Amino acid sequence: MMAVEHRPTLTPQQATELTLQLYGVTITEISTLPSYMDQNFLVVDKEDSKYVLKIMNSKDSKNTTRIEVQTLAMSFLHQHGVPTQTVMPTTTGQLMSMEEIDCGHGAQTYCVRLMIYLPGKTVAESPVTVQDLYHVGELAAVIDTTLQQLVSPNLDVLQNNDNIWSLSNVPLIEGNLSVMDGDPLQEVVKAVIKQYKSHVMPKIASFHKGIIHGDMSDLNIIVTPVDNGRHEVSGVLDFSLLMIDCYVFEVAVMIAYMMLENPSPLDVGGAVLAGWESIMVLSDEERDSLFLLVLGRLCQSLVYGRYNATKYPNNKYFLTTAKSGTLLLTELWKMGKKDVERKWFTDAATFSDK
Structure with a gap:
């Protein structure tokens, strides 16, 4: 089972700064979404576009190859007409970014992705x-x-x-x-x-x-x-x-x-x-x-x-x-x-x- 420190607990302020830094997106509204072991934020930018900022727990973040395959599967299904979320590239063209963040119990590396928000x-x-x-x-x-x-x-x-x-x-x-x-x-x-x-x-x-x-x-x-x-x-x-x-x-x-x-x-x-x-x-x-x-x-x-x-x-x-x-x-x-x-x-x- 997972230990306590694996789950990210960023503040909305940290999440807002991260989104600007990685994606060049200026957030006007931010709220938390429920999640089991990761952390999800619903964010809205100046153009009123909605995204989900997903910060994965530090344990699962270690397996980058696995996350790449998950992202590939989402994109593959999307191309075949399945309504999956699409992942936004960072300003440097990456589909995920490994970020060292301190959530109050020492710096840990978390995988960060920004996804299109699906309504409903x-x-x-x-x-x-x-x-x-x-x-x-x-x-x-x-x-x-x-x-x-x-x-x-x-x-x-x-x-x-x-x-x-x-x-x-x-x-x-x-x-x-x-x-x-x-x-x-x-x-x-x-x-x-x-x-x-x-x-x-x-x-x-x-x-x-x-x-x-x-x-x-x-x-x-x-x-x-x-x-x-x-x-x-x-x-x-x-x-x-x-x-x-x-x-x-x-x-x-x-x-x-x-x-x-x-x-x-x-x-x-x-x-x-x-x-x-x-x-x-x-x-x-x-x-x-x-x-x-x-x-x-x-x-x-x-x-x-x-x-x-x-x-x-x-x-x-x-x-x-x-x-x-x-x-x-x-x-x-x-x-x-x-x-x-x-x-x-x-x-x-x-x-x-x-």
């Missing part, structure tokens, strides 16, 4: 329909199939075997389970890990793999209203978990997060799955693992969120999942694999003729 609201803030969720699932599959054509000599940096957020690493949660001591939820998490080890781990070798976004959450998908209460995706954010991993993990992560703020969480799975399978069909083994993978992501999010919240008590972002995730995990576990999957798969089948 997150899925978490929007009353999305099942049809919207179908399109989110479909877009995720389009992204991952498009990334199959990405060419770079450095793609091997995306091999993410040790990433705690990969769904192949659900058992690593055990190392932080003590943060749940005294909470009845700890027993549910333990039970999910146990089932995951016996039911999912033996199947992982058979899952289809490729480059995945890795974090298609309700906070990383931006939508804008169109008509009849529907929305269209106007932005896909945050490629920092881009990795070579199993495609079914992408589906599970989406279902887990899209359920969080949805008033009818059980209706989410079938819609997302149907959208995904309109492009890429899951195998029987992948479908059979979906329930435990979704629960695995909720467990990761709840345990690591609580762990990081003890380290950074001022960052409310870490407990985003906790609010509705605790109840959701408990309810899904209570319902059980058979009933939840029956609902998801039945719903998914109803989309095929739309």
